[in-house]
Amino acid sequence: MPYTINYKRLYTFAATVSWLLLVINSLFVNQESYPETFQENSNFLGRLFKVSFIAFVFLTQRASVEAYRGSDFIGYLWKLFIRAGSTAYICGLFFFGDQRLSKFFTPFQGLLEVIYFISFAFLTYFLGKAFYIWRNMILFQKTRALQYEWDWFEFLIYASLLGSLLGLRLLNYIPLLCLMVLYMLFLSIHLRWVAYLTATKKWRSVFLLTGILVGLIIFYEYFEYMLAQHQLIIDFFYDPFLGLTCLFVAIYTLISLLVAIFNLPTSSVFEQKREDLLNFQRLSQSIQQGEDEPQVYNLMFHSAMNASGADAAWLEIINEASQSSIIEAENVDETVVTQIRQVLDKYQVSSVEYVNNNLDHNAGFKALQLPWRSLNVIPLKSQKRTYGTLYLLKDIEQGFDRESINVIRTFTSQTILTIENLRLVAESLQNERYKEELKIASSVQESLIPKTFPSDSWFEISCYSQAAREVGGDFYDFLQLNEDRIAIIIGDVSGKGISAAFHMAQMKGIFHGLMQDDLQPVEFMVKANNALTHCLERTSFITAALYIIDYKLKGFFFARAGHCHTLYYNSMTEETFYFNTEGLGLGIIRDKSYSKRIHNMHYDYNPGDVMVIYTDGIVEARSANQDEYGEERLREMLSKHYHLEANDIKDAIINDLNNFSSEIIHDDQTLIVIKFRNDQPNLAL
Amino acid sequence: MKITHEIKDQTITIRLNGELDASSSVLLDEELSKPEIMLFKKILVDCDRLNYISSAGLGVFISHLQRFEDAQIKLIFFNMQDKVKNVFEILGLDLLMTIVSSYDEAMTIANE
Numbered sequence: 001m002p003y004t005i006n007y008k009r010l011y012t013f014a015a016t017v018s019w020l021l022l023v024i025n026s027l028f029v030n031q032e033s034y035p036e037t038f039q040e041n042s043n044f045l046g047r048l049f050k051v052s053f054i055a056f057v058f059l060t061q062r063a064s065v066e067a068y069r070g071s072d073f074i075g076y077l078w079k080l081f082i083r084a085g086s087t088a089y090i091c092g093l094f095f096f097g098d099q100r101l102s103k104f105f106t107p108f109q110g111l112l113e114v115i116y117f118i119s120f121a122f123l124t125y126f127l128g129k130a131f132y133i134w135r136n137m138i139l140f141q142k143t144r145a146l147q148y149e150w151d152w153f154e155f156l157i158y159a160s161l162l163g164s165l166l167g168l169r170l171l172n173y174i175p176l177l178c179l180m181v182l183y184m185l186f187l188s189i190h191l192r193w194v195a196y197l198t199a200t201k202k203w204r205s206v207f208l209l210t211g212i213l214v215g216l217i218i219f220y221e222y223f224e225y226m227l228a229q230h231q232l233i234i235d236f237f238y239d240p241f242l243g244l245t246c247l248f249v250a251i252y253t254l255i256s257l258l259v260a261i262f263n264l265p266t267s268s269v270f271e272q273k274r275e276d277l278l279n280f281q282r283l284s285q286s287i288q289q290g291e292d293e294p295q296v297y298n299l300m301f302h303s304a305m306n307a308s309g310a311d312a313a314w315l316e317i318i319n320e321a322s323q324s325s326i327i328e329a330e331n332v333d334e335t336v337v338t339q340i341r342q343v344l345d346k347y348q349v350s351s352v353e354y355v356n357n358n359l360d361h362n363a364g365f366k367a368l369q370l371p372w373r374s375l376n377v378i379p380l381k382s383q384k385r386t387y388g389t390l391y392l393l394k395d396i397e398q399g400f401d402r403e404s405i406n407v408i409r410t411f412t413s414q415t416i417l418t419i420e421n422l423r424l425v426a427e428s429l430q431n432e433r434y435k436e437e438l439k440i441a442s443s444v445q446e447s448l449i450p451k452t453f454p455s456d457s458w459f460e461i462s463c464y465s466q467a468a469r470e471v472g473g474d475f476y477d478f479l480q481l482n483e484d485r486i487a488i489i490i491g492d493v494s495g496k497g498i499s500a501a502f503h504m505a506q507m508k509g510i511f512h513g514l515m516q517d518d519l520q521p522v523e524f525m526v527k528a529n530n531a532l533t534h535c536l537e538r539t540s541f542i543t544a545a546l547y548i549i550d551y552k553l554k555g556f557f558f559a560r561a562g563h564c565h566t567l568y569y570n571s572m573t574e575e576t577f578y579f580n581t582e583g584l585g586l587g588i589i590r591d592k593s594y595s596k597r598i599h600n601m602h603y604d605y606n607p608g609d610v611m612v613i614y615t616d617g618i619v620e621a622r623s624a625n626q627d628e629y630g631e632e633r634l635r636e637m638l639s640k641h642y643h644l645e646a647n648d649i650k651d652a653i654i655n656d657l658n659n660f661s662s663e664i665i666h667d668d669q670t671l672i673v674i675k676f677r678n679d680q681p682n683l684a685l
Numbered sequence: 686m687k688i689t690h691e692i693k694d695q696t697i698t699i700r701l702n703g704e705l706d707a708s709s710s711v712l713l714d715e716e717l718s719k720p721e722i723m724l725f726k727k728i729l730v731d732c733d734r735l736n737y738i739s740s741a742g743l744g745v746f747i748s749h750l751q752r753f754e755d756a757q758i759k760l761i762f763f764n765m766q767d768k769v770k771n772v773f774e775i776l777g778l779d780l781l782m783t784i785v786s787s788y789d790e791a792m793t794i795a796n797e
Contacts, residue, residue: 473740494740496707539714539744543776562776584777588747597777616740616775628768667739 008063015056022049023117027110043167051165054124054241055158061128068136073193074201076133077208081215084129087122088215091222094119098229116226123219127242130212130249131157137256138190146190153187156180157248163240170243177244184248188255199267202260209257216250272307276407279303283414286422293419294327300415301328301390304378307411308404310392312372317380317388324388332393339368340391344377351379351389355405357398374399378408382416438470438498445471445501448508453478454486457677458551460646464654464671466617472668473500474615477508479515484551487515490563490672491544492615499540506535507542521546521559522600525586529561533590541587545613549674555604561586564616567635569642571608576639578631579603607678610642610649617669618653621661629660646675688716695726696795702734705742714745723756727795731788733764738772750781759783763791 025046068076094115139150163170170177197205279299286296301315312331316324326337343364344350354377359365365375372393380387390412394400445467453461465474473493480486489511493503510528519527524546532542543562550556558566562585565578584597605611612634621629634653641652650673657669686709687702705713722728746760753760762784765773773779785791 492740494744496741538748539741541740541744541747541776562778564775582777582780584780588776588778589751589781597780616772 008060011056011060011063015053015060018049018053018056019117019121022046022053023114025049026113026117047165047167050239051161051241053121054164055161057121057124058128058131058158061125061132065129065132065136068133071140071193071196073137073140073197074204074208076136077205077212080129080133081208081211084126085212085215087126088218091119091122092218095218095222095225098226102229119219119222119226123223123242126215126219127245127249130253131245134249134252137193138187138252140190140193149187153183156183157241157244160240160244164242168240169238170240171238173240180244181247181251184251185255188252191256191259194256194259194263195270197260197263197267198271199264202264202267205260206257206264209253209260213250213253213257216246216253276303276307276411279307280410280414283411283418286418291422293422296415296418296422297327297388300411301330304390304392304408304411305330307407308376308392308400309394310376310399311395312393313391315388315390318386327388336368336370337391340365340370340375343368349377351386353378353409355400357400371395373397376400376405376408378405378412380412380416382420387416387419441498441501442467442470445504448477448505449475450477454480459549459674459676461675462645462647462650462673464650464669466665466669468617468665468668469496471498471501472496473504474617474668474670475504475508476670476672477511479512481515481518481548485518486549487511488547488549488613488672488674489544490613490615490670491542492563492617492668492670494539494541494543496668499537503536503540503542506532507544520600521548521557522595522598525559525561525583525598526595529586529590529594532587536587541585543585543616547611547613553604554606555602557600557602559583559598559600561598562588564614564619565631567612567614567631567638568603569610569638570606571610571642572606576635576642578635605676607676608642609676610638610646611674611676612638612649612653613672613674615668615670617665617667618657618671620667621657621669622664622666623660624662629657633660646673649673649675686712688712690716692725696729696792697722697725697727698729698731700731700734704737704739705735706737706739707741710739710741710745713742714748717745717749723758725758727759727761728753729788729791729795730760730762731764732762732766732769735766735769738769743772743776743778746782747778759795761785761791761795763788 025042029042029046068079098112098115135150135154139146142150194202194205283296283299283303286299291299297315297317301313304310305313314326314329314332314337317327318324326334329337341350343362344354346364347362354375356362356365356375357373359370359373359375370393372395374394374397376392376394376399378390378392380390390408392400392408449465453463463476465472465476467474473496474491475493476488476490478486478488489507491504491507493500493507507528510531511524514524514527514531525544528544536542541562543564545558545560545563545566547556547558558579560566560579560581560583562583565580567576567578569576579601581601582597582599584594589597614634619629619631619634623629633656637653637656638649641649644652650671653671653673686705687700689700689702691698691700699716701713703709716722750760760782762773762782763786765784765786770779770784773782773784783791783794785794
């Protein structure tokens with residue numbers, strides 16, 4: 001605010017010059033050595049310098065007090081008392097000094113006058129500062145009307161400077177004066193700031209206001225004395241401007257003092273209310289501040305104790321296992337708690353809201369000889385569950401009134417809300433973490449399934465795979481055993497989710513590990529069953545089918561371990577059928593006898609034959625009215641579409657399946673279509 | 686899924702009603718894991734109202750199969766719907782477990 005500072009300096013400078021001129025003028029007049037040319041105007045010049053001095057001091061204060069902001073009212077009072085009030089006490093010193101010294105010798109008139117004018121400057125400074133600080137106080141939480149009223153008041157006060165200039169005496173205008181005093185009284189009722197002081201601050205303000213009032217009295221006494229004692233020519237107190245401002249400052253100070261004193265008894269109530277509000281706020285903000293449940297309970301416990309003024313209290317919280325435990329206790333030990341709880345249990349009021357304001361009236365409590373007379377039991381309950389119970393004790397009768405019970409009830413319900421929200425937040429964080437882990441598992445699984453099959457001139461192959469959830473239990477894979485033999489495996493791990501995904505990865509490892517030895521399908525299944533014995537939990541099993549296609553022999557070996565039957569189209573006989581072979585799933589029996597439960601099959605294929613292998617998610621897919629897609633419908637689809645390319649057969653089946661099930665997937669779906677070609681093999685591949 | 690049971694002499698008949706999926710198979714597992722179940726010589730499972738069985742449901746039976754065999758407890762399924770029976774057959778369980786068409790037949794086998 002560069003302008004303000006400049007104005008302030010300007011005003012201060014102008015005030016100093018005016019004051020010097022005033023003193024010089026006065027000295028000239030009293031020494032009777034006034035230059036003759038100005039003799040006639042000396043009185044007017046004196047008044048002019050006085051008015052200009054007063055006006056500039058006030059303007060300086062107007063600019064400097066403007067900078068005070070906020071609601072540090074004690075700070076305002078302190079500044080007024082220290083900076084301006086102290087000048088009154090210096091005047092008091094002058095007063096005593098004059099009284100003592102005048103007994104011994106008559107003081108030099110010129111010196112007296114200078115001191116007198118210094119005191120006058122002090123008074124003006126004091127009034128200016130007080131006037132504008134009081135303005136800030138009055139306009140605290142102002143309304144538009146109030147601002148308007150004040151502006152008029154300030155205008156009227158400044159207008160009275162004109163009276164000072166013309167040398168009018170205030171006491172000659174009593175009716176006008178009375179009106180002004182009424183207006184001042186009207187403005188002085190604006191004392192909202194007092195309500196914002198705490199008890200200690202109120203005490204402090206009472207002392208400061210008294211000090212300021214005493215300052216005013218000292219000024220008054222001093223000027224009265226000086227006027228009577230030394231007959232100094234200018235009587236400031238009858239000056240309209242100074243008189244009015246003095247009156248205003250005195251009235252507002254006195255009323256503030258009285259209001260502050262009368263507010264002292266109620267301030268504790270306001271303080272309590274304010275603290276309650278702050279505690280509510282803290283409770284409701286606990287989540288943002290990352291507090292945990294014990295901290296919230298602790299905050300609630302102490303807030304409730306504070307709000308009700310309880311002498312002792314304890315808080316019981318019920319944990320997941322429905323056991324209640326004391327998590328907070330103050331001024332009460334566990335044996336007493338147990339005794340009181342026993343009595344409450346007997347009256348069946350240990351978990352309902354219960355107030356007993358005269359414990360001695362109950363025989364049960366009287367027998368315990370408790371040091372307390374009032375008890376308040378508040379359950380912490382939401383609609384869904386009970387979180388615990390708060391017990392408050394007071395050592396006087398009728399200790400708990402409606403008002404404090406309501407406040408505590410609000411505390412407890414806010415606490416429950418906060419606790420429930422905390423749990424929700426924790427839960428959603430946990431869910432977020434699970435989702436993240438599933439995403440990782442899903443991408444790992446994605447990488448385990450081959451994206452492309454070897455394309456060669458012997459057959460065409462097309463795959464479709466869709467998991468019901470993030471991770472599935474279906475898998476398929478292939479391994480080129482040598483240049484004319486390829487192994488293809490398809491499987492399904494029981495169950496869903498992460499564990500199924502793990503077993504699927506294990507199965508992939510087993511497949512690649514065992515097939516290095518170029519095993520026959522049955523040998524592979526027996527060894528895989530053996531391997532899985534040690535890593536599959538008892539409730540899990542795996543179904544699989546392994547096909548080894550031999551281009552040279554134009555045939556394939558296969559074994560089915562509990563997996564869905566293989567659908568086949570024979571181009572020679574133009575028949576579609578299932579290979580209804582026997583074979584037990586992997587991991588169901590975990591001893592040597594498994595080898596009896598699995599069989600090798602061999603089939604010679606013709607060019608144009610189509611083989612469809614799939615998982616149960618396909619045939620068990622369900623329509624809206626819970627019908628299963630079924631093996632028969634799948635077979636019909638193949639008999640209709642066998643002439644298409646492998647990829648188109650797959651698309652036809654999947655489209656039909658999606659129409660049937662409205663694209664709702666209950667189980668992982670995998671479908672592989674292999675079509676043997678008419679083409680002669682290119683052995684170079 | 687609703688699981689009820691009926692006790693007659695040394696025989697317990699467990700009735701499965703509804704769909705035996707991943708969540709309801711936990712109930713079945715609890716039922717079959719009860720220690721008192723080992724006091725019976727025969728366990729009959731009425732599948733008349735069993736509309737669907739998931740791999741998790743099959744897993745429960747598989748996991749208890751060996752235990753019952755070791756204790757020489759007979760586990761017999763009866764009144765099985767075709768589509769459910771098909772699931773047992775595809776997996777090869779029809780060769781390991783006893784699946785018959787009616788209660789009487791089940792009782793006959795159980796009393797052998």
